[in-house]
Amino acid sequence: MCDIIHFFRTYCLLLKLDKYNKDFTNMCLAIPGRILSLDDSIPELKMAKVDFSGIVKNICVQWVDVSIGDYVLAHAGMAISVVNAEEAEETLKDLKQLTIDC
Amino acid sequence: MKYIDEYRDKEQVQSLVRAIRQVVTRPWHIMEICGGQTHAIARYRLEEMLPEEVKLLHGPGCPVCVTPVGIIDRAIGLAKRPDVILASFGDMMRVPGSREDLLQVKANGADIRMLYSPLDAVSLAAGHPDKKVIFFAIGFETTAPVHMMALKEAVRRKLENFYLLTSLFTVPPAIEAILSDPESRVDGFLTAGHVCAITGNEAYHLLAKKYKTPMVVTGFEPADLLLGIYRCLLQLEAGIYKVENAYKRAVPEEGNPAARALMDETLELCDQEWRGIGVIPQSGLQLKEIFARQDASHFLPVPEAVSNAEDESAYQVRPDKKPSSMGRGRCIAGDIMRGTKQTKDCPFFGTLCTPDHPVGAPMVSSEGVCAAYYRYK
Amino acid sequence: MITTNCPIPFSGSDCVLLAHGGGGRMTHQLISSIFYPAFRNPLLEQDHDGCVFQVEAGRMACSTDSFVVDPVFFPGGDIGDLAVNGTVNDLACCGARPLYLTAGFILEEGLPLADLRRIVLSMKAAAERAGVQIVAGDTKVVERGKCDKLFINTSGIGVVPEGVRIAPDRAQPGDVVICSGPIGVHGITILSARESLGFETNLKSDTASLNNMIDGLLKDIEEVHVLRDPTRGGVSGTLNEIAQAAGVEIVLDEASLPIPDAVRGASEILGLDPLYIANEGLVLVILPEEKAEQALAIMRNCPEGKNAAIIGRIPEKGNALVKMKTLYGNYRIVDMLSGEQLPRIC
Numbered sequence: 001m002c003d004i005i006h007f008f009r010t011y012c013l014l015l016k017l018d019k020y021n022k023d024f025t026n027m028c029l030a031i032p033g034r035i036l037s038l039d040d041s042i043p044e045l046k047m048a049k050v051d052f053s054g055i056v057k058n059i060c061v062q063w064v065d066v067s068i069g070d071y072v073l074a075h076a077g078m079a080i081s082v083v084n085a086e087e088a089e090e091t092l093k094d095l096k097q098l099t100i101d102c
Numbered sequence: 103m104k105y106i107d108e109y110r111d112k113e114q115v116q117s118l119v120r121a122i123r124q125v126v127t128r129p130w131h132i133m134e135i136c137g138g139q140t141h142a143i144a145r146y147r148l149e150e151m152l153p154e155e156v157k158l159l160h161g162p163g164c165p166v167c168v169t170p171v172g173i174i175d176r177a178i179g180l181a182k183r184p185d186v187i188l189a190s191f192g193d194m195m196r197v198p199g200s201r202e203d204l205l206q207v208k209a210n211g212a213d214i215r216m217l218y219s220p221l222d223a224v225s226l227a228a229g230h231p232d233k234k235v236i237f238f239a240i241g242f243e244t245t246a247p248v249h250m251m252a253l254k255e256a257v258r259r260k261l262e263n264f265y266l267l268t269s270l271f272t273v274p275p276a277i278e279a280i281l282s283d284p285e286s287r288v289d290g291f292l293t294a295g296h297v298c299a300i301t302g303n304e305a306y307h308l309l310a311k312k313y314k315t316p317m318v319v320t321g322f323e324p325a326d327l328l329l330g331i332y333r334c335l336l337q338l339e340a341g342i343y344k345v346e347n348a349y350k351r352a353v354p355e356e357g358n359p360a361a362r363a364l365m366d367e368t369l370e371l372c373d374q375e376w377r378g379i380g381v382i383p384q385s386g387l388q389l390k391e392i393f394a395r396q397d398a399s400h401f402l403p404v405p406e407a408v409s410n411a412e413d414e415s416a417y418q419v420r421p422d423k424k425p426s427s428m429g430r431g432r433c434i435a436g437d438i439m440r441g442t443k444q445t446k447d448c449p450f451f452g453t454l455c456t457p458d459h460p461v462g463a464p465m466v467s468s469e470g471v472c473a474a475y476y477r478y479k
Numbered sequence: 480m481i482t483t484n485c486p487i488p489f490s491g492s493d494c495v496l497l498a499h500g501g502g503g504r505m506t507h508q509l510i511s512s513i514f515y516p517a518f519r520n521p522l523l524e525q526d527h528d529g530c531v532f533q534v535e536a537g538r539m540a541c542s543t544d545s546f547v548v549d550p551v552f553f554p555g556g557d558i559g560d561l562a563v564n565g566t567v568n569d570l571a572c573c574g575a576r577p578l579y580l581t582a583g584f585i586l587e588e589g590l591p592l593a594d595l596r597r598i599v600l601s602m603k604a605a606a607e608r609a610g611v612q613i614v615a616g617d618t619k620v621v622e623r624g625k626c627d628k629l630f631i632n633t634s635g636i637g638v639v640p641e642g643v644r645i646a647p648d649r650a651q652p653g654d655v656v657i658c659s660g661p662i663g664v665h666g667i668t669i670l671s672a673r674e675s676l677g678f679e680t681n682l683k684s685d686t687a688s689l690n691n692m693i694d695g696l697l698k699d700i701e702e703v704h705v706l707r708d709p710t711r712g713g714v715s716g717t718l719n720e721i722a723q724a725a726g727v728e729i730v731l732d733e734a735s736l737p738i739p740d741a742v743r744g745a746s747e748i749l750g751l752d753p754l755y756i757a758n759e760g761l762v763l764v765i766l767p768e769e770k771a772e773q774a775l776a777i778m779r780n781c782p783e784g785k786n787a788a789i790i791g792r793i794p795e796k797g798n799a800l801v802k803m804k805t806l807y808g809n810y811r812i813v814d815m816l817s818g819e820q821l822p823r824i825c
Contacts, residue, residue, distance in 0.1 A: 029138060030244070030296045030352075031747050032105035044258055052748055053103040054741030055671070056679040060221060060251065063360040071105055073299065073352050074748075076191075077219025078248045080361065081299040081352050083105055088351035092108055095325060099117035103743060112806050147809045192750070218676060218749070324807070478811045 030075035032083050033059070035068050050074060105351070109323030118328035119151045122335060129155040130338050131287045132331060133280070133441050135273055136242075136294030137164035137470070138322050144474035146324045148331075156335065159288060160471040162276055162439035165240045166193045167463040167470045168376040169269040174199035177238050177267055180401060181212040187230060189215045189223040190238040197463055220252035220266075227256060227264040236398045240269040244296045246387055247361040250368045253389075253396060267398040268388060271374060273297055274305040275385035280440055281313040288441045290334040292320040292327070295349040302357030306345045314343045321349040368393060377463060378436035433462030438471055445475045452476055495590040500620025513596050514582075514616060517603040522579070522614040530614045532579070535638060540575035542566055543634040548825050551598065551628050553672040555665075555683030558631055559601035561759060561825055564688045565710065566635040567609045571690035572706040572762065574645035574697060575637030580606065581615040583632040588623045595629070609688035611635070643697060647724035649704035650765045656729060656791040657764040657774055659692070659784045660685065662714055663742035665825070666756035670745065678748070682741050685760035692781040693762065700774055705765035708758070710825055712815070715754040717763060718791075718801045719815040728797025731813065733805050735790050755816050757825055768792065 033050035038061070040046050050059045050072065061079045064072055072079035108114075134140065140160045143149060149158050162168045178199050181188035188204070195205045195216060208214040213233070217223055220237050227235035239249035249266055256264035273294060280286055293306055298319045306317045316337035320330025330348045337343060347353055365387070374386025389397045433455070437443035445451045455465050457473055464470030498505040515523070522530040544565045551558040563580065570577040582602065586595065606613055664685040671680045689708070697703060705725075709717040722729050731754075738753045746753050760783060766774060771789055778784030801813040 029747070029750060030299075031744075032103075034104070045255055053744035054680055054682070054739070055667075055744040055748060057748065058677060062251065063247075063358050063364075073296070075244055075296060076248045077221045078251060080244065080296065080358060081354070084351050084354075088105060088108075091329070091348075091351060095114045095118070095329070098121050099113055101121070103740065103747070106747070110806065112808075115807050145811070146805060146807065147811055150809060151807065215675075222675075222677065477814065 030073040030080055032071045033057070033074055035061070035066050035070050035072065037068065038066070048072075048079070050079075106323060109321070109325040111325065114325040115151075115328060118325060118332055122156065122328065122332050123153050125332070125335050125339055126153050126155050127339060129157070130289045130335060131157045131159055131441065132290045132292060132334050133159040133161045133288045134292040134294070134320065135161035135163040135276060136292075136297070137166070138296070139163065139292065139294065139320065139327060140471050141474045142322050142324070142327060144471075144478040146327075147478060148324060148327055151328075152331070156331070157444075158331075159441035159444070160438065161280060161441060162376055162379060163242075163273075163294060164464065164470050165242055165245070165269065165271055166197055167435070168271060168378065168439075169194075169197070169240055169463075170375045170377050171200055172375075173267070173269045174203075175201075176399065177236075178202060178204060178207050180236055180267065180398060181207050181214050183234075185232075185234055187213045187215060187226060187233045187235045188238060189217050189220075189226060189235060191240070192216045194238055194240060198460075220249045221255065224252050224255045224259065224261065224264060227261045228259060231263060234263050234265060236265040236267050238269075239266040242271050242273055242294070242297050243301045243365075244294070244299070246270045246369065247300060247358075247365050250364050253368060253393065254364065256396070265396050265398040265401075266389065270369070270387035271376065272371070272385055272387060273301075274309060275382050276376070276379075277306075277309055277317075278313075279379070279382045279385075281309070281315060283440060283442075285442045286440070288315070290316040290338050291318070292330045292334065293317050293345075295319055295321045295326070295353055298347075298349075298357060299353045300358050300361045302362075303345050303347065303353075303355055310343050310345050316343045317345045319345070319347045319349050319353050321352060378433075378439055435462040435464045435470075435472065438464070445472055448472075452479070493592050495586045495588060495592060495595065495620055497588050497620050497622065500586065500618060506618065509618060510616075513592070513599055514618075517599045518582075518606070518613040518616070520612045520614065522612060523616075532614070537641060538639040540570050540573040540637045540639050541635070542569040542573070542637075543632065544569060545630060545632040546825060547627070547630050548669065549627060550669075550672050551594070553684055554668055556686045557598055557601050558629065559598035560605050560684075560686045562631040562633045563602050563605035563609065563611070563613075564686050564759065565708075565825065566633040567605075567611055567688045567690050568708045568762065570635045570637040571688075571693040572645065572708055573637070573639065574643040574703075574706065575639045576694065577609060577611045577635055577637040577690050579614045579636045580611050581617075581632075581634045582613050583617040583634075584619070585626050585630040586618065586620045587626045587628050588620055590628050598629070598631075605688065609690055640697075642701070645697075645703060645706050647705055647707070647721045648726075650721050650725040650727050650729070650793060651704065652727060652793050652795045653767055654704060654765050654793045655768045655771045655789050656718070656731070656793075657766070657771065657778070657787055658714065658737060658790045659689070659762045659764070659778055660760065660786045661737045661739045661742070662758060662761070663738060663746070663753035663756035665759040666713070667742050667745045669757075669825075670749070676749075678745065680741050680745065682739070685758060687760035687783050689760065689762050689783055692778060692784050695777050695781065696764065696774060699777060700766065700770050702770055703764060703766045703774075705763070707763050709761055709763055710759060711757050713753070713755040713757060714761075714763065714790075715752075715801060715813050716815055719813070721765070722799050722801050726799045727793050728799065729791055729793055729801045730797075730810075731791040731801065731803040732789075733803050735788060737786055737788050737790070754813060759825060765793070 033052040036049040048061045059074045071083035223237040318330045318334045369387040371384045372388045465472040546562045567577045668682045668684045778787035
């Protein structure tokens with residue numbers, strides 16, 4: 001039975017069966033981006049221009065306290081958290097330590 | 103790319119793998135509940151870097167996959183109305199309801215738009231005052247407040263034509279349901295980092311204590327995932343069970359109070375059906391009564407026939423096309439999401455069930471466990 | 480006696496009208512005021528149903544492509560550039576020297592003539608850069624709403640020099656895959672130009688004619704096996720087709736893929752994979768490993784190939800598919816996605 005399944009799997013891999021349409025907007029995605037400018041003109045909808053390595057998008061920053069130059073995690077158009085630079089450094093230090101120890 | 107590349111670094115990844123190998127002495131099963139983490143684990147093929155003893159299980163972390171068929175049918179029913187523009191995240195477009203999916207309905211003339219953010223749907227509503235703009239609001243606690251932000255903004259702009267059709271889930275009850283299942287093989291959990299960035303870690307402390315199961319708040323890049331797995335294994339090997347934060351740069355202990363306040367204002371817990379699993383009490387979020395006017399579920403009743411999660415055909419995407427040549431069988435996605443089986447245990451995976459002709463929803467969504475494993479095989 | 484004579488519409492219109500496609504005076508006005516001045520050459524001005532020209536004995540190549548990109552104007556070019564460069568590149572990838580193009584236009588009623596003029600001038604400039612002539616054309620007009628601004632079809636003819644045999648089934652074990660430049664640029668540029676997605680970028684489409692660079696390559700290196708431009712379907716789609724045609728395994732090296740930061744950023748946000756994004760100024764060159772250094776030197780000497788790099792190789796044994804060695808040294812299969820990831824990208 002396992003042989004048959006294995007045969008089928010290899011066979012199907014070789015055929016062009018896949019019409020898998022990878023729609024974009026991967027939902028869990030929250031990407032870090034750098035705040036370029038802030039727009040407080042609507043107090044209930046504070047916005048920012050955020051740079052994601054050369055792509056600039058308008059993101060709502062209503063839930064975070066940020067300044068220009070900060071990094072935020074943006075999910076579906078909202079900043080859900082500010083990247084804590086010190087903690088990021090700490091994690092990288094821990095990882096480097098692991099490289100030395102192992 | 104800052105704060106991404108550093109956590110994809112080859113040396114970090116390799117040293118984490120070495121560290122994991124050094125610490126493991128016996129078999130462990132670790133589960134994550136987050137479509138994004140499932141996808142990343144498959145994409146970077148992390149599991150094959152781990153020692154044999156460590157098995158990764160993939161819980162029901164893809165909101166697209168666990169949205170009940172009845173709600174998809176309702177979305178399709180609404181989209182077909184000539185006075186409606188239905189807007190949705192891309193991933194929902196191909197998940198079939200009981201007869202068809204949103205993409206087919208769009209091809210037949212329904213006005214359906216794919217958007218990056220629910221806030222864009224508010225602009226859509228403002229630009230089309232003659233139409234009812236409904237956003238198909240699905241997600242876990244990361245996305246729920248974003249939908250609520252769109253709702254508040256529509257209210258602020260006095261837009262009468264903006265609605266939400268919600269399918270919102272919370273993670274802790276799912277963890278509880280999985281851990282209280284006598285067949286559960288889960289030893290430790292990686293919790294979804296971005297969910298915790300909103301909710302904070304409080305609920306997980308209670309679960310860790312009650313079920314004596316370590317829970318590690320984990321990110322999404324390869325080094326983050328391996329770090330989460332490593333910290334979980336350290337606890338398991340030492341017999342400890344607590345909540346640890348391995349994603350501190352993004353997740354403060356208290357989460358995001360402003361987002362939570364918005365959720366408290368607009369949403370309430372409810373019993374929720376999870377496709378493939380069944381009803382989990384108090385595991386869903388629905389709009390509060392004061393927002394009944396913006397709740398699109400008041401437009402049409404849920405179509406009959408396919409809301410019984412016990413009925414195996416309710417899980418299958420095309421119940422009329424049972425894969426008969428492979429003998430009796432059904433989509434086992436529910437078992438996979440509960441952690442009692444893996445994709446390799448499924449007789450249809452990659453053969454009669456592929457993204458082209460899926461048997462179950464997790465083969466359709468790009469974050470579904472089966473699609474992720476199929477794509478990055 | 481009743482005669483029915485339609486009055487001639489005002490010829491002072493600044494938009495395309497249905498009458499412009501009628502075959503009568505308005506059509507002639509359109510052709511003589513916009514198309515002829517731009518594409519002027521003796522073959523075109525034979526002014527016949529088709530043009531007649533002398534050919535050398537030997538093999539010829541022929542190719543056709545239609546262009547429906549939305550939006551028609553984007554950073555780095557417009558639909559006219561794509562229409563010329565696309566067909567020129569297809570011919571060059573057959574190993575041919577492109578000579579002549581035809582251009583068929585389907586215009587939407589209401590298209591501003593200024594836009595049409597601008598696109599036609601782009602085609603003229605692109606044709607001059609590529610060294611080809613547009614020798615036959617056609618114009619039809621459809622009612623408003625029946626097409627989106629305009630669609631263009633170009634067909635092309637070229638001559639394949641003696642001894643040159645470029646074909647996908649020539650890919651063989653021992654070959655390497657060279658990519659002439661950064662991946663994913665055109666597709667992301669188009670997405671950024673679509674307002675509904677709401678993102679800005681400094682990227683410009685990489686649309687360009689590559690026949691001069693390819694000519695330089697073929698003059699000096701006999702052993703080029705395959706040339707393909709990875710347009711729709713991206714690098715992955717193209718390489719999967721080649722792997723199937725030749726029955727070989729192609730192994731990409733993730734660390735070597737030249738992907739600009741902005742393409743990576745957009746891919747992360749939108750959940751795309753750069754390997755599936757369309758390119759309009761890239762060519763993949765498959766040739767024996769021993770010739771790779773020489774090929775890279777020739778390509779890097781041309782502006783279109785200055786970032787050329789080896790991105791993969793064909794091992795001695797394997798299945799007819801495309802794999803990728805990840806950053807961490809393990810492998811994953813790079814499948815063909817034949818669904819419509821990004822509609823109307825070229």
